[in-house]
Amino acid sequence: MTADALIQLRDVVKEFPVQSRAAFGGRSERLQAVAGVSLELRRGETLGLVGESGCGKSTLARCVVRLLQPSTGQILFDGQDISTASHAELAPYRRRMQMIFQDPYGSLNPRRRVGSIIGDPFAIHDVGPAGERRRKVQDLMALVGLNPEHYNRFPSDFSGGQRQRIGIARAIALRPELVVCDEPVSALDVSIQAQILNLLDELQGELGLTYLFISHDLAVVRHVSDRVAVMYLGRIVEIAPSEALYEQARHPYTRALLSAVPVFDPDETRTNASVELTGDPPSPLDPPRGCRFHPRCPRAQSRCAAEEPQLIPRAGDGPEHTTACHFPLVEGETMAIGAAPRMTP
Amino acid sequence: MSAGPPIRSRGPWELAFERLRRDRAAIASAVTIVFALVVALAAPLLAQLTGHSPIEQFTATGLSPTGIPVGPGREFWLGTDGLGRDVLVRIAYGTRISLLVGVLASALAVLIGAIVGIAAGWHGGAVDTFLSRFMDVVLSLPFLILALALAALVGPGLGVSIFLIAFFSWASVGRIVRSEARAIREREYVQAARALGAGSARIMFVEMLPVVSATVIVYATLLIPSSIAFEATLSFLGLGVPPPTPTWGNMLTDAMAYYKVAWWLLLFPGAALLGITYAFNVLGDSVRDALDPKHDQTIGAGRGGDA
Amino acid sequence: MIGFLLRRIAWGALVVWLVATLVFVVYFAVPRDVARLIAGRQASEETLAVVRARLGLDQPILVQYGRFLGRLSRGDLGESFITQEPVVSIVARDIPVSASLALGGAALWLLLGVGAGVVAATRPRSRTDRSITAAALFFYSMPTFLVGQLLLFFLFFQLYRAGFQLFPPGSYVPFTESPLQWARFLILPWLTIALVTGATYARLTRGAMLDALGEDYIRTARSKGLPEWRVVLLHALRSSLTPVVTQFGIDLGTLLGGAIVTEVVFGLPGLGREVVQAIIKQDLPVIIGVTILSSALVVAANLLVDVCQSLLDPRVRAN
Numbered sequence: 001m002t003a004d005a006l007i008q009l010r011d012v013v014k015e016f017p018v019q020s021r022a023a024f025g026g027r028s029e030r031l032q033a034v035a036g037v038s039l040e041l042r043r044g045e046t047l048g049l050v051g052e053s054g055c056g057k058s059t060l061a062r063c064v065v066r067l068l069q070p071s072t073g074q075i076l077f078d079g080q081d082i083s084t085a086s087h088a089e090l091a092p093y094r095r096r097m098q099m100i101f102q103d104p105y106g107s108l109n110p111r112r113r114v115g116s117i118i119g120d121p122f123a124i125h126d127v128g129p130a131g132e133r134r135r136k137v138q139d140l141m142a143l144v145g146l147n148p149e150h151y152n153r154f155p156s157d158f159s160g161g162q163r164q165r166i167g168i169a170r171a172i173a174l175r176p177e178l179v180v181c182d183e184p185v186s187a188l189d190v191s192i193q194a195q196i197l198n199l200l201d202e203l204q205g206e207l208g209l210t211y212l213f214i215s216h217d218l219a220v221v222r223h224v225s226d227r228v229a230v231m232y233l234g235r236i237v238e239i240a241p242s243e244a245l246y247e248q249a250r251h252p253y254t255r256a257l258l259s260a261v262p263v264f265d266p267d268e269t270r271t272n273a274s275v276e277l278t279g280d281p282p283s284p285l286d287p288p289r290g291c292r293f294h295p296r297c298p299r300a301q302s303r304c305a306a307e308e309p310q311l312i313p314r315a316g317d318g319p320e321h322t323t324a325c326h327f328p329l330v331e332g333e334t335m336a337i338g339a340a341p342r343m344t345p
Numbered sequence: 346m347s348a349g350p351p352i353r354s355r356g357p358w359e360l361a362f363e364r365l366r367r368d369r370a371a372i373a374s375a376v377t378i379v380f381a382l383v384v385a386l387a388a389p390l391l392a393q394l395t396g397h398s399p400i401e402q403f404t405a406t407g408l409s410p411t412g413i414p415v416g417p418g419r420e421f422w423l424g425t426d427g428l429g430r431d432v433l434v435r436i437a438y439g440t441r442i443s444l445l446v447g448v449l450a451s452a453l454a455v456l457i458g459a460i461v462g463i464a465a466g467w468h469g470g471a472v473d474t475f476l477s478r479f480m481d482v483v484l485s486l487p488f489l490i491l492a493l494a495l496a497a498l499v500g501p502g503l504g505v506s507i508f509l510i511a512f513f514s515w516a517s518v519g520r521i522v523r524s525e526a527r528a529i530r531e532r533e534y535v536q537a538a539r540a541l542g543a544g545s546a547r548i549m550f551v552e553m554l555p556v557v558s559a560t561v562i563v564y565a566t567l568l569i570p571s572s573i574a575f576e577a578t579l580s581f582l583g584l585g586v587p588p589p590t591p592t593w594g595n596m597l598t599d600a601m602a603y604y605k606v607a608w609w610l611l612l613f614p615g616a617a618l619l620g621i622t623y624a625f626n627v628l629g630d631s632v633r634d635a636l637d638p639k640h641d642q643t644i645g646a647g648r649g650g651d652a
Numbered sequence: 653m654i655g656f657l658l659r660r661i662a663w664g665a666l667v668v669w670l671v672a673t674l675v676f677v678v679y680f681a682v683p684r685d686v687a688r689l690i691a692g693r694q695a696s697e698e699t700l701a702v703v704r705a706r707l708g709l710d711q712p713i714l715v716q717y718g719r720f721l722g723r724l725s726r727g728d729l730g731e732s733f734i735t736q737e738p739v740v741s742i743v744a745r746d747i748p749v750s751a752s753l754a755l756g757g758a759a760l761w762l763l764l765g766v767g768a769g770v771v772a773a774t775r776p777r778s779r780t781d782r783s784i785t786a787a788a789l790f791f792y793s794m795p796t797f798l799v800g801q802l803l804l805f806f807l808f809f810q811l812y813r814a815g816f817q818l819f820p821p822g823s824y825v826p827f828t829e830s831p832l833q834w835a836r837f838l839i840l841p842w843l844t845i846a847l848v849t850g851a852t853y854a855r856l857t858r859g860a861m862l863d864a865l866g867e868d869y870i871r872t873a874r875s876k877g878l879p880e881w882r883v884v885l886l887h888a889l890r891s892s893l894t895p896v897v898t899q900f901g902i903d904l905g906t907l908l909g910g911a912i913v914t915e916v917v918f919g920l921p922g923l924g925r926e927v928v929q930a931i932i933k934q935d936l937p938v939i940i941g942v943t944i945l946s947s948a949l950v951v952a953a954n955l956l957v958d959v960c961q962s963l964l965d966p967r968v969r970a971n
Contacts, residue, residue, distance in 0.1 A: 062536075065540050067536060067539055067540055087544070090542070091542055094540070094541060094542035095542075098540060098541070099537070099540045101533045101536070101537060102533075103533055106532055106533040106534065107533040107534055107536075107537055108534055109534040109552055109555070109556065110357065110556075111357060111555035111556050111558075112551075112552075112555060113356075117534075120538065120541055120543070121541050124541050124542050124543050124547065125542065153356075154356045154357065156356075156357070167537070170537070170541075482667060482670055485667045485671075485947070485950065485951065485954075486671060486674075486947070487671070487906065487909060487943060487946045487947050487950060489912055489913075490909075490910075490912070490927055490942070490943050490946055491674075491675075491943065493912075493927075493928065493931050494675070494678065494931055494939055494943065495678065497931045497932065497934070498678060498679070570793055574793070574794070574795040575795075577795050577797075577798075578795050578796070578797060578913060581795070581797050581913070582912075582913070582916065582928055583932065584931075597797065597798065597801065600801060601801065601917070604801065604804070604805055604809065605809055608805070611801055611802070611805055612805075615798050615801065615802060618794070618795065618798060619790075619793060619794050619798065622793035622794065622795075623789065623790060623793040625793075626789055626792065626793045627789065630789075
């Protein structure tokens with residue numbers, strides 16, 4: 001636990017009740033989207049959070065900005081526990097943390113003008129007289145690379161990339177400390193992605209922002225993050241500084257993800273030979289016992305089905321690189337191509 | 346390639362208005378409605394012009410020696426009714442009642458429906474369950490019987506008619522608005538507003554209302570003709586605005602007795618009633634097409650049975 | 653399935669009870685002198701006292717309500733204030749008329765309405781479609797009583813003047829006496845209901861069919877080489893029928909309780925006309941009896957419709 005931690009997550013769990021499809025009765029089961037996550041987000045850094053669809057990263061993001069209330073566990077913002085705060089108690093924190101959404105078409109109200117949308121933070125938190133707000137909004141528009149004269153236009157007049165800029169302007173209006181980016185470029189064309197990522201980078205420098213950057217795209221995450229956390233089925237399986245993760249991933253799942261990233265430079269050594277995971281991703285309603293990854297893992301052994309591995313430094317790593325695996329990959333080790341799991345579930 | 350004139354941005358409302366403007370049926374019906382409005386406003390003028398007030402009974406000139414109403418002619422342009430009253434002037438004054446009740450009842454119904462619908466859709470949970478059940482109950486009430494009974498009880502009148510019609514109409518608007526509001530609640534821009542710290546009131550008013558307003562406007566336009574028809578039915582059965590105030594409905598009640606000898610008593614008020622409701626229905630359909638060209642074709646296709 | 657049925661029945665019972673309570677509150681709980689209504693304005697105090705005692709009007713309101721519900725559950729709807737005739741027998745007398753009207757009208761409007769809707773939907777934007785749509789809107793706009801009056805004028809009176817007394821109003825002959833006469837007096841009322849209600853069904857059917865015909869599965873059916881009539885009737889129409897069936901339940905239930913306006917215009921002695929006269933004469937037991945019956949009929953019809961729909965579409969049950 002470092003002194004400059006802006007966000008601390010301690011064993012955060014988020015469950016959702018799920019109605020079973022039975023004709024009679026209808027037991028309600030619980031789906032653990034986030035199944036015990038402990039994380040730290042340090043001031044000024046960009047922490048990347050990656051994982052497959054359905055691994056719980058969006059849910060975790062929404063818990064951090066308190067769009068959802070965690071079922072158990074603690075969320076500390078700048079040392080203050082906001083896990084169970086009410087809507088009114090959260091008001092001061094809203095100014096300090098904001099979110100950018102994935103869908104540029106769904107995150108802006110089509111019936112409102114963009115000036116009004118960007119000005120929402122000012123209106124909600126009662127900042128400044130109305131005339132001054134307009135000027136501030138136009139400054140924001142210029143800051144994110146939009147033409148301030150388009151203040152009165154509707155979102156439908158803008159392209160996907162421009163709409164994300166609008167969303168970014170809205171998020172940084174009150175100069176927050178933390179911005180959670182939930183797949184901010186996943187819905188954009190590749191060329192536009194680069195522009196938006198550069199914008200986010202510039203803003204981080206200018207405004208001293210801390211980012212939690214969520215994505216399923218490892219190439220993008222590598223480019224922007226200082227540290228990266230890998231999530232699987234509601235749990236964190238590995239955290240490491242960006243380069244360490246990409247060059248020396250210890251968790252088999254991380255290796256498998258990395259191996260799927262296309263490599264364009266033929267001279268670059270392929271440390272991550274293509275690994276195919278067999279088996280379907282299990283349902284979060286009925287997670288496997290022990291290590292959650294063991295049914296799909298080529299390296300799994302009997303211990304993996306019985307005992308859950310802790311997220312600790314392994315194989316001689318420093319405190320910055322933690323892995324939740326009983327048999328982490330060591331230097332130079334590669335995973336067999338298309339290996340079948342040694343353990344059948 | 347030359348620069349050309351700058352491309353103007355057109356918001357969703359402007360686009361809808363453009364579509365409406367190009368719809369000939371909409372223009373025709375709008376003209377009809379404006380004409381009716383003019384007639385309604387000019388009714389006193391018409392009375393002065395002809396020299397007949399709407400309630401004056403001209404037993405000498407307006408009735409034949411045997412007491413039968415006289416037909417359209419120089420003295421009475423559209424004829425007289427059973428009491429020798431000028432049909433033209435009465436129709437003109439009747440227009441006032443119909444338009445007034447139609448517009449006010451519709452506006453009231455839509456206002457209540459929108460508020461209840463948005464509140465139910467946004468809050469969800471117990472509030473939604475309660476309001477939804479309440480709307481279901483209101484919709485299950487046998488509305489014509491109860492409206493007649495209540496009107497008879499309280500004493501028929503203009504305000505009573507407006508209130509009753511609004512009461513039996515708001516729930517269908519409420520249900521539609523509620524399901525739209527529920528869908529909107531899950532949209533990301535609402536999530537974004539919550540993340541910014543917006544409270545319930547702000548989200549309902551600033552985020553949801555603009556989005557449901559298209560539906561609300563369509564329903565408002567479509568409720569006007571059904572309100573006018575409802576009022577006419579109440580009047581026809583003797584429980585609308587009380588005599589001697591002329592309404593198209595009570596004029597048609599007279600027609601029941603005299604239609605065999607005085608066709609003008611049936612056809613002129615009938616034509617007025619049909620014309621106005623038809624025009625509003627056409628306008629309503631056009632408004633719906635303008636606001637949402639890809640709409641679900643079955644919504645608004647039916648009407649509460651008043652058979 | 654049983655659970656679904658029970659829930660719907662319970663809900664229906666609740667609605668009927670609510671309507672009964674509402675009517676009771678409106679007529680008995682609101683402070684007014686019911687006794688004077690019955691006895692007449694000139695009645696003396698003694699008469700009023702006797703009337704009050706006989707009807708139990710001097711009891712506290714909750715007791716009256718209890719007795720009201722009790723009698724209701726036994727099927728006793730009281731007696732007419734005016735004629736003293738038991739409401740139940742009045743209703744029994746009127747129901748065949750309203751039922752004849754409703755069922756004949758229903759058959760006709762289904763034929764006309766759904767038929768016109770299908771025809772219009774299969775020829776979108778053609779002249780046929782536009783005429784049908786305009787005609788449907790025409791009849792949909794008019795209040796029912798106006799349609800009735802116009803039919804009377806054009807189809808009865810004009811023919812009568814020409815010497816053919818084909819469809820006179822104002823009379824009802826039971827089916828058991830003479831089917832021909834029974835139909836003769838009902839043709840114009842049937843037509844009235846069919847035109848007005850049918851217009852709604854034409855619009856509904858046309859809309860639902862247009863939506864259905866645009867779906868992918870229709871395109872698939874056509875590309876499989878199915879003859880057009882099969883595509884239209886067996887595939888598109890079947891899925892379009894859901895809103896139509898729902899509407900039918902409501903409409904039929906309402907009409908069985910008395911097509912008020914039509915009966916008044918044509919002078920038919922059914923439940924509708926009965927209740928209007930009762931309202932004007934303030935004959936409370938009749939008003940209450942018919943209102944509750946009407947509500948129960950709508951609930952029963954809706955229930956029937958729900959059961960049919962849930963048999964056809966299991967998703968309805970899960971709702």
